[in-house]
Amino acid sequence: MSEQQQKGRIRGHAAIHRWFVLAEQALRAHGESLNRLNVFPVADSDTGANMLATMTAARQAIEQSSEDDLGALLATAGTEAMAEARGNSGTLLAVLLTGFAEPLHGHERLTIDVLDQALEHGSVRAWSALSDPVAGTMLSVLDAVRSCAHQQVVAAEEPESRAALIESLESMLAVARNAVVATETELEALTRAGVVDSGGTGLLIVFDALRAAMTGTEPDSDLLKGLHGLDGERAAQPCGSSGQHEDYVEIMCTVRLDPLGAASLRHQLDEVGESVIITPVDAEADDRGMYRWRIHVHAATEEEASRAIHAAGEVTTYTAAPLCSTEAEH
Structure with a gap:
């Protein structure tokens, strides 16, 4: 160098x-x-x-x-x-x-x-x-x-x-x-x-x-001062109260797809869930025209979303967890 x-x-x-x-x-x-x-x-x-x-x-x-x-x-x-x-x-x-x-x-x-x-x-x-x-x-x-x-x-x-x-x-x-x-x-x-x-x-x-x-300075110590909601108790009921998203699961996974396959999977996940994010991880496709896609969805039931994801392409990582956990906050 x-x-x-x-x-x-x-x-x-x-x-x-x-x-x-x-x-x-x-x-x-x-x-x-x-x-x-x-x-x-x-x-x-x-x-x-x-x-x-x-x-x-x-x-x-x-x-x-x-x-x-x-x-x-x-x-x-x-x-x-x-x-x-x-x-x-x-x-x-x-x-x-x-x-x-x-x-x-x-x-x-x-x-x-x-x-x-x-x-x-x-x-x-x-x-x-x-x-x-x-x-x-x-x-x-x-x-x-x-x-x-x-x-x-x-x-x-x-x-x-x-x-x-x-x-x-x-x-x-x-x-x-x-x-x-x-x-x-x-x-x-x-x-x-x-x-x-x-x-x-x-x-x-x-x-x-x-x-x-x-x-070459330091972060602003007063940056968040005065923003509403930063002090005191939570302003909204926690997830799961009053049945809000109580049975939903949050799925995070990585799947190998071509762009058309990603668009098709997005449509299917929109039908069975909310907060769908699908974005390519790789800048360039592999020799088969495939990219790795990072996927996030809040699904009403894991079974339908999981079936669509695994049928769409090669799943390289997959996690699913209750969206509204009864455990301590993250």
Whole structure:
């Protein structure tokens, strides 16, 4: 490796690693608060735990990686995070990391221009992964940040400069926080509970860690101050109370399919379950035209969903657990 390549690796690898370390630490510190906010789509009190598991897997992947450029690093992190992803929020966070990767290939330094491209690609991946995407969630927070990044690129006199990146990250964080506040009025379930969205709040934490990593500062200790629902008792009845999703199971699995097979399976799972997420793990197909697809579904009965999944293709991983556990919260 040349001296120039080594310098690029220090910039890229160290920055991404610091981002993931800071995000992991913050998600762990605020995990219980995120769990209390967990109202939508199911009040199963695990958003904080699920997002933390994704970020931990991503951080561990980076520490084992010898890649040099930002795109390769995030692709590695996203693939490993996808394999460990749990729940809606954890899976979507893994989807975002994977989506960010493609526009960053060949770059060893983050600029506002390439960040704008990464956010655009990540947004497309996230919205398309869900069968029934809903505003007032982490998707709304992501899109607010994406729109802000694009405006910053257009307005920047020197979009390749570090100063432009720092200024833009500060603006994007402010926009992200406002978007989290807005979720309470955008989604009826959150309005009734008087809380902001848990996944959106978790994504705000991740974006703050990115800002801190790229600017060489620390995460904002007042970031979540004043957000509704973070203090006190849970604002909504736990999952399973009053029969809510009491018999549902949450299935997470990985299946080898071609794109047509994935579309067909999505249709079948939409018929027997809710919160369906289907997204490719691999960037390229194998020699048979197959990809690994990560699948998440809340199924009314495991039997029907499992039958559809196993009939669709080669299942490489499969877990199913009661959506509404009677055990202690995650």
